[in-house]
Amino acid sequence: MVTLTIDGREVQAEKGAMILDVARDNNIYIPALCSHEGVTPYGACRLCLVEISQRGRERLVASCLYPVEEGLVVKTSTERVNGVRRMVVELLLARCPDSEVIQDLASELGVDKPVFRLEEGNRKCILCALCARVCQEVVGVLAISLVNRGVDRRMTTPFNKDYSEACIGCGSCAYVCPTHAITMEDIAERRLIKWPHNQMEFKLKKCKICGNYWAPEKQIEYIAKISGTSPEEYEVCPNCRE
Amino acid sequence: MNKLSSPDELEKLRKSIIKRRDPNKPCVTICGGTGCLALRGERVITAFNQEIKRQRLETKVDVRVTGCPGFCERGPLVVIKPQNIFYQRVGEEDVPEIVSETVLKGNIIDRLLYPDPNTGKKIIYEPEVPFYEKQKRLIIGNNELIDPTTIDDYLAVGGYTALSKVLFGMSPEEVIGEVKKSGLRGRGGGGFPTGVKWETCRRAPGDTRYIICNCDEGDPGAFMDRSLMEGNPHSVVEGMIIGAYAIGGHQGYVYVRNEYPLAVRNARIAIKQAEEYGLLGKDILGSGFDFSIRINRGGGAFVCGESSALMASLEGKVGEPRAKYVHTVEKGLWDKPTNLNNVETWANIPLIINRGADWYAEIGTPRSKGTKIFSLVGKVNNTGLVEVPMGMTLREVIFDIGGGIPKGKKFKGVQTGGPSGGILPESLLDLPVDFDELTKVGSMMGSGGMIVMDEDNCVVDIAKYFISFLEGESCGKCVPCREGLKRMREILTDITEGRGEEGDIELLERLSTVLIDGSLCALGTTAPNPVLTTIRYFRDEYEAHVRDKKCPAGVCKELVTYQIIEEKCPGCGLCVKACPVEAITFMGKKKPVVLDQEKCIKCGACYDVCKLGAIAIK
Numbered sequence: 101m102v103t104l105t106i107d108g109r110e111v112q113a114e115k116g117a118m119i120l121d122v123a124r125d126n127n128i129y130i131p132a133l134c135s136h137e138g139v140t141p142y143g144a145c146r147l148c149l150v151e152i153s154q155r156g157r158e159r160l161v162a163s164c165l166y167p168v169e170e171g172l173v174v175k176t177s178t179e180r181v182n183g184v185r186r187m188v189v190e191l192l193l194a195r196c197p198d199s200e201v202i203q204d205l206a207s208e209l210g211v212d213k214p215v216f217r218l219e220e221g222n223r224k225c226i227l228c229a230l231c232a233r234v235c236q237e238v239v240g241v242l243a244i245s246l247v248n249r250g251v252d253r254r255m256t257t258p259f260n261k262d263y264s265e266a267c268i269g270c271g272s273c274a275y276v277c278p279t280h281a282i283t284m285e286d287i288a289e290r291r292l293i294k295w296p297h298n299q300m301e302f303k304l305k306k307c308k309i310c311g312n313y314w315a316p317e318k319q320i321e322y323i324a325k326i327s328g329t330s331p332e333e334y335e336v337c338p339n340c341r342e
Numbered sequence: 343m344n345k346l347s348s349p350d351e352l353e354k355l356r357k358s359i360i361k362r363r364d365p366n367k368p369c370v371t372i373c374g375g376t377g378c379l380a381l382r383g384e385r386v387i388t389a390f391n392q393e394i395k396r397q398r399l400e401t402k403v404d405v406r407v408t409g410c411p412g413f414c415e416r417g418p419l420v421v422i423k424p425q426n427i428f429y430q431r432v433g434e435e436d437v438p439e440i441v442s443e444t445v446l447k448g449n450i451i452d453r454l455l456y457p458d459p460n461t462g463k464k465i466i467y468e469p470e471v472p473f474y475e476k477q478k479r480l481i482i483g484n485n486e487l488i489d490p491t492t493i494d495d496y497l498a499v500g501g502y503t504a505l506s507k508v509l510f511g512m513s514p515e516e517v518i519g520e521v522k523k524s525g526l527r528g529r530g531g532g533g534f535p536t537g538v539k540w541e542t543c544r545r546a547p548g549d550t551r552y553i554i555c556n557c558d559e560g561d562p563g564a565f566m567d568r569s570l571m572e573g574n575p576h577s578v579v580e581g582m583i584i585g586a587y588a589i590g591g592h593q594g595y596v597y598v599r600n601e602y603p604l605a606v607r608n609a610r611i612a613i614k615q616a617e618e619y620g621l622l623g624k625d626i627l628g629s630g631f632d633f634s635i636r637i638n639r640g641g642g643a644f645v646c647g648e649s650s651a652l653m654a655s656l657e658g659k660v661g662e663p664r665a666k667y668v669h670t671v672e673k674g675l676w677d678k679p680t681n682l683n684n685v686e687t688w689a690n691i692p693l694i695i696n697r698g699a700d701w702y703a704e705i706g707t708p709r710s711k712g713t714k715i716f717s718l719v720g721k722v723n724n725t726g727l728v729e730v731p732m733g734m735t736l737r738e739v740i741f742d743i744g745g746g747i748p749k750g751k752k753f754k755g756v757q758t759g760g761p762s763g764g765i766l767p768e769s770l771l772d773l774p775v776d777f778d779e780l781t782k783v784g785s786m787m788g789s790g791g792m793i794v795m796d797e798d799n800c801v802v803d804i805a806k807y808f809i810s811f812l813e814g815e816s817c818g819k820c821v822p823c824r825e826g827l828k829r830m831r832e833i834l835t836d837i838t839e840g841r842g843e844e845g846d847i848e849l850l851e852r853l854s855t856v857l858i859d860g861s862l863c864a865l866g867t868t869a870p871n872p873v874l875t876t877i878r879y880f881r882d883e884y885e886a887h888v889r890d891k892k893c894p895a896g897v898c899k900e901l902v903t904y905q906i907i908e909e910k911c912p913g914c915g916l917c918v919k920a921c922p923v924e925a926i927t928f929m930g931k932k933k934p935v936v937l938d939q940e941k942c943i944k945c946g947a948c949y950d951v952c953k954l955g956a957i958a959i960k
Contacts, residue, residue, distance in 0.1 A: 248818075
């Protein structure tokens, strides 16, 4: 265990834990969009920047990636930190004017009107890659990823097609998306997942007992395959199982 | 060839190579570097080989295709040894005469000599060329002495003595101590003390350590690493083996851009030859130390020059940087301790070991030791590679070695350190060039680019160019770099196209702060330098664009008009012919031409052809 100070409060933490997690455990708020407990930290949104003092020098670090150490002094909301956060939000607001999450963050940080030209169309994706990371690290199928470089970067399926062979329709991407740029909807026997640049439909499996559609058939096949279980075991939904 | 299995065998081989070579035998050395090849040097090489054969001189005259000596402006370069007669801008048609007259009779061919632009004096011998005279060519000097594809040439100039010295006379700690004492700092841009890096990597927990040579030079206009890898790859390989021994690594990687085909080829040949000689691979020189090197070709993404992105790329992943709160010397390639240095840094190592850290530390400034190779390009008379001791002033580099600005134009600024370096004005010409001095004034050493600009360059336009370059090369992972550079480019475009508004300069400054403070890697944190320095040193030029909608340098098309100065125009009609859109009308002899502003596309063709200065840009 190490002892560190966050915003003047002395806190204890596991050695090697990240500042952001330690702060959250202690109910200290640090805004962040690209971090999620399910995947490894990435450090892309830069909202979680905090100021640390080291050898008499202050510097900004991404709290999602910076491991705590004994005697570390962290300030989560200095003028310098807030300056960066405000500009990051201004930049994101221009990129994703339709995102309510970004709009709320903007008003929280005192950004009242957009400084930059707004992007065209319904843009909500901030390119945090949480969807792709969860698809790779948690689901393990790599059905979607970020493609291209820099300003041309976007989230899409392989070869940008409306159908991704690898996608099992689990919807984890929609679940973790911080700005609701990915949506998922189950309508009767089909599931529709909408990504910013394409969409895909999945056939849902009907429970033999209750008749509810409970999971995409592709997902069930995948689970059966990786768990080595028989597909027959999935004829019944979890609610109706003995 | 049997593998060398002891230092004695290496020395014996070296002696026999030197003995076989007659220092008085005529030798034609031709630059085989990319610059000279681009100037049809290949044909000159072929012509020499054919002519020597035709005159049946194969046994009497040697022909050696060497690495780049640096004076690219004057290529193709040919030096006739042993006299060191220096011929420049040589064409294939000159070759028979050079062989008959100079090689065989020692006669000088006047038209091929280099005329000193300042005195007009023709210079006969290579060391007397002013471009070389003021340099201190410790690293690049060997380029012109050796054929990079022949390991014997490298051995003949003392190659691999440092390796032998290290393997059989120094402990790894002593090697690290020597490198630390030399004061060598990384030549790739960061300027981190090399010895300290090695030491940290050696001490990092773990059994496997990797050694990497970064040859992913991507700065526009920079080619020092390229020329070293093309021209003297063994010096880099030798440096890497010494580093591996000191750090305790057994596998090395050379990450080289695929756009550098000659560098890839020569590095590959060098590695193969070193393996054949027992200088690389298992049990090097019978010392028991193993080290091998693999070449990996990069796809040309600028960001892959950043160490963590380079390592991701080596691992087969997308070349994106990661935060380096845990340094790559501790967790780098495949999470193993990894020591990465740039080409030039590695090439310094044999020199330090051979001549000693004390000798090395005498060169340079208190905190920047040794020499630095710069690629001097842009609006300067002598473009090429320049190696000077740290601490030489910008003025000496640009004016004494570089020969000043072409066509008598006025110097405006120089950008040091590549696309994310700062642009420094005339008032800083006497700045001694070293890591810290450049940082103090808002620029950086970078990997050694030096782009000279004259009065015809608009600094806002230049800043826009570099920001666009960096925008295109940003990997897009973090928000400040991806979105911030895009917005900076938008604002700069607005300013150069007459849509600049009050507050734009301040917004650029605010965005810059956020890139510096908030970006994930050094691409983003250094990217604002060209903008910040041009605002700092040339603010009036920004203000002229924003407030008066004028471009003082006459570059930004939307802000200038071309006008005929009637009293100067004799109606010669040259501009009428040059105009691609028929915007200029011929009004008869001795009558000034008339320019239609509606049709004019501001291409500048008329301005370029007019010899009488009758066209003004306002």
